[in-house]
Amino acid sequence: METSFALTGKGYVIVAADTTAARSIVKMQIDQDKIKELSPHLLMAYSGEPGDTVQFAEFVERNIRLYQIRNLYPLRPAAAASWIRRSLAESLRSRNPYSVNLLLGGYDTSSHTPNLYWIDYLGTVVEVPFAAHGYGSYFALSLLDRYHDPEASLEEGLANLKRCIDEVAKRLVVNPGKYKVKVVDKDGIREVEI
Amino acid sequence: MARRYDSRTTIFSPEGAYLTLSIKCPDLTRLSCTGRLYQIEYAMEAISHAGTVLGVLAKDGVVLAAEKRVTGKLLDLSSAKEGGGYGGSGEKMFLLNSNVIGGVAGITSDANSLVNYARTVAQQHLLQYNDDIPVELLAQRLCDMKQGYTQFGGLRPFGVSLLYAGYDPHYHFQLYHSDPSGNYSGWKATCIGANNGTAQSLLKQEYKDDLGVEEAIGLVLRVMSKTMDSTTLGSEKLEFAVLTYDQVAKAPKAKIYKPAEIDALLRAEGLAKKDEDTEMK
Numbered sequence A: 001m002e003t004s005f006a007l008t009g010k011g012y013v014i015v016a017a018d019t020t021a022a023r024s025i026v027k028m029q030i031d032q033d034k035i036k037e038l039s040p041h042l043l044m045a046y047s048g049e050p051g052d053t054v055q056f057a058e059f060v061e062r063n064i065r066l067y068q069i070r071n072l073y074p075l076r077p078a079a080a081a082s083w084i085r086r087s088l089a090e091s092l093r094s095r096n097p098y099s100v101n102l103l104l105g106g107y108d109t110s111s112h113t114p115n116l117y118w119i120d121y122l123g124t125v126v127e128v129p130f131a132a133h134g135y136g137s138y139f140a141l142s143l144l145d146r147y148h149d150p151e152a153s154l155e156e157g158l159a160n161l162k163r164c165i166d167e168v169a170k171r172l173v174v175n176p177g178k179y180k181v182k183v184v185d186k187d188g189i190r191e192v193e194i
Numbered sequence B: 001m002a003r004r005y006d007s008r009t010t011i012f013s014p015e016g017a018y019l020t021l022s023i024k025c026p027d028l029t030r031l032s033c034t035g036r037l038y039q040i041e042y043a044m045e046a047i048s049h050a051g052t053v054l055g056v057l058a059k060d061g062v063v064l065a066a067e068k069r070v071t072g073k074l075l076d077l078s079s080a081k082e083g084g085g086y087g088g089s090g091e092k093m094f095l096l097n098s099n100v101i102g103g104v105a106g107i108t109s110d111a112n113s114l115v116n117y118a119r120t121v122a123q124q125h126l127l128q129y130n131d132d133i134p135v136e137l138l139a140q141r142l143c144d145m146k147q148g149y150t151q152f153g154g155l156r157p158f159g160v161s162l163l164y165a166g167y168d169p170h171y172h173f174q175l176y177h178s179d180p181s182g183n184y185s186g187w188k189a190t191c192i193g194a195n196n197g198t199a200q201s202l203l204k205q206e207y208k209d210d211l212g213v214e215e216a217i218g219l220v221l222r223v224m225s226k227t228m229d230s231t232t233l234g235s236e237k238l239e240f241a242v243l244t245y246d247q248v249a250k251a252p253k254a255k256i257y258k259p260a261e262i263d264a265l266l267r268a269e270g271l272a273k274k275d276e277d278t279e280m281k
Helices: A052-070 A077-092 A137-147 A154-171 B038-047 B078-082 B108-129 B135-151 B196-206 B213-227 B259-269
Strands: A004-009 A012-018 A021-023 A026-029 A035-039 A042-048 A100-108 A113-119 A125-127 A130-133 A179-185 A188-192 B009-012 B018-021 B053-058 B061-067 B093-097 B100-106 B160-168 B172-178 B184-186 B189-192 B238-246 B251-256
Touching: A004 A042, A004 A100, A004 A113, A004 A137, A004 A154, A012 A035, A012 A042, A012 A100, A012 A113, A012 A154, A035 A052, A035 A179, A042 A052, A042 A179, A052 A077, A052 A100, A077 A100, A077 A113, A077 A125, A077 B108, A100 A130, A100 A179, A113 A130, A130 A137, A137 A154, A154 A179, B038 B100, B038 B160, B053 B100, B053 B160, B053 B172, B053 B196, B053 B213, B061 B100, B061 B160, B061 B172, B061 B213, B093 B108, B093 B160, B093 B238, B093 B251, B100 B108, B100 B238, B100 B251, B108 B135, B108 B160, B135 B160, B135 B172, B135 B184, B160 B189, B160 B238, B160 B251, B172 B189, B172 B238, B189 B196, B189 B213, B196 B213, B213 B238, B213 B259, B238 B259
Parallel strands: none
Antiparallel strands: A004 A012, A004 A130, A012 A179, A021 A026, A035 A042, A042 A100, A100 A113, A113 A125, A179 A188, B009 B018, B053 B061, B053 B189, B061 B238, B093 B100, B100 B160, B160 B172, B172 B184, B238 B251
16 A cells, blocks of 8 residues: 655655555545655655554664764765665564565765665665555556656656656555655755655 | 773783783772873883884875884794785784774784774674775774773773774775774874884974875885884885775775885885995886
């Protein structure tokens, strides 16, 4: 049910997630923010087992923030992805593994490039130009295969995102409705209206 | 670290040499009336008799040089000559991580222990974050440990000062110095060990902010030749290392010179030993 998308472009990463929190047939909340801001240039969309999601997402957020406060600068997206991967992999073989899928999007201020990582609950991490989690991924990935351009401007990127959202609305039985969209680039994080 | 206080404590004696005493010592860790931590001062005194280590920061690299004290005809340095590994004879210069070289001055066994700790810390960071440890962070970790030994456990401090020459993508080339108190600072050029005062003033006069790594090498060798105890420089008495950035591999490049390479470098700089009858080129 929970859908999230992300795509990279020229100097930015767009991360979008639906804002519905549902239990069985009832929508409990329709304006939930499922994208955590881990550091000034790092976004993380989460989905999966209710409870595990927020617990793990906050655990990651607090630890990444701690690193940044304790040390002199924030973790770069690649290093953050490695840390998250290790946490998930260690959780996997514990008594109660976290069942959380993530999309980690960030701007590396040292190399001046956008980075996007698809992470699943098994601790699989891949760096990708675009990604999606949930049933919506079945529609979004094919569209992005066709239309994605890694050098696209922000407007073109947002148009691509809108295409994915519209397709999911058209074809998925349980339409998520509203999405929260956040962009990260050299200037930091901001929310955009789609 | 000790779990309980001991009446047998290893201390530095004021003259700079160290002995083990089994006497009922007052708390090693209590401050004296003047508020000074004498053990740390004695440790620094021990270091001031050790072989010099000199470091200079250039805009495209960091250069380290050190004077070896353990030399002699009977010394078996065959592993160092072929370089089987990371270079250096294992006395002054050590590869701490692929992006950091450490130069040590002080008690060699203490230094070896710290170098091993630094290497472990760097690898732990690599395991967690799949990323080379930032240079300052490595210096901090070592300093946190050294500070612990000045406050807990009733153990003596490490009698070692280190120079860390490193590169990371955040602050690029850096040079740090840490001492037995657990204090560290960043430098453009600095010196530890014997004659460090002389070397430091020479560096102050001659250092320029825009030095390239080649000029830095020249500066380091000139200052070393003026401060070292021996009359001429040679690979038996000198250890040398340079840290640069390989633009092709997009990674820092740490090079600890082999003895043959040091001799070649000295000849190129015109500082090598002259033969009696032949002229320098």
